[in-house]
Amino acid sequence: MSPEDKRERRRECARAAYAADPEKFRARSRANRLKPGAVERIRDGNRAAYARDPEKYRKLSRESRLKPGAAERHKENAKAWALHNAEYVKALRKANYEKERQTNIEKARAWKKRNPARVLASQRLRASLNREKNRAARKAWEERNPTTALESFKRYRERNRAKIRARLAVSKQGREKRRVLWANQDAILAIYRKAEFMTQTTGRLHVVDHIIPLQGRTVSGLHVETNLRVIEHHENAVKHNAWESPGWQRPGDEAAPVVMPRQGSLF
DSSP: OOHHHHHHHHHHHHHHHHHHOHHHHHHHHHHHHTSTTHHHHHHHHHHHHHHHOHHHHHHHHHHHHTSTTHHHHHHHHHHHHHHHTHHHHHHHHHHHHHHTHHHHHHHHHHHHHHOHHHHHHHHHHHHHHTHHHHHHHHHHHHHHOHHHHHHHHHHHHHHTHHHHHHHHHHHHHHHHHTOOTTSOHHHHHHHHHHHHHHHHHHSSOEEEEESSOSSOSSOOOOSSGGGEEEEEHHHHHHHTTOOBOTTOOOTTOTTSOOOOOBOOOOO
């Protein structure tokens, strides 16, 4: 009996034993895969089998891809593998990108020109998700490059004069609507004089801040003496068009823990 005949006979015996009790061999296979070094041994065995007869496995692969639902299963398996090997995939993509860096950059630029709407939506999404991070990075850059930052601000104002004027007009109209006749003008004037006095005595710029902003997204205050306070300019700049009230609660939430609502910016 030739070696091929012997090998075929062993295969037939193995198939018969598996058909008689498949669960026994499945349990044995699961136990073997849990042993130390099993993954490496299985991988080496598969590679050796492929090297002996590559055409056989290529044919099996082509047949598998023609089965119903094969494309969907392949996508799901590929996604699962990529999630399981995230670091490897990231390193591989980075290496492939660096191989043809200039070509990839040109492809990306061409894609952005073809899909401006998708690019804008992606930029806005990233900006909203990383608002605080971007703000801190921008502030740090401005501190490191004050001259360049001033030039950048100047160029922006020159390019967007109409936009800035429209925004200021809307803001002025909104502020005018928040003025009331019954406000105590003498008390308001005293608060503004206090801000000027604090600036002169401390040497740091103090301004009058509206505790509840005049033009908020979900809440707006009035230009009255009880809604004014004197704070330093940098603190007001950080606060921007926001409202923080540690003692505030929504109606019906008296039993809930005290939260600090933050009013979003107008623009």
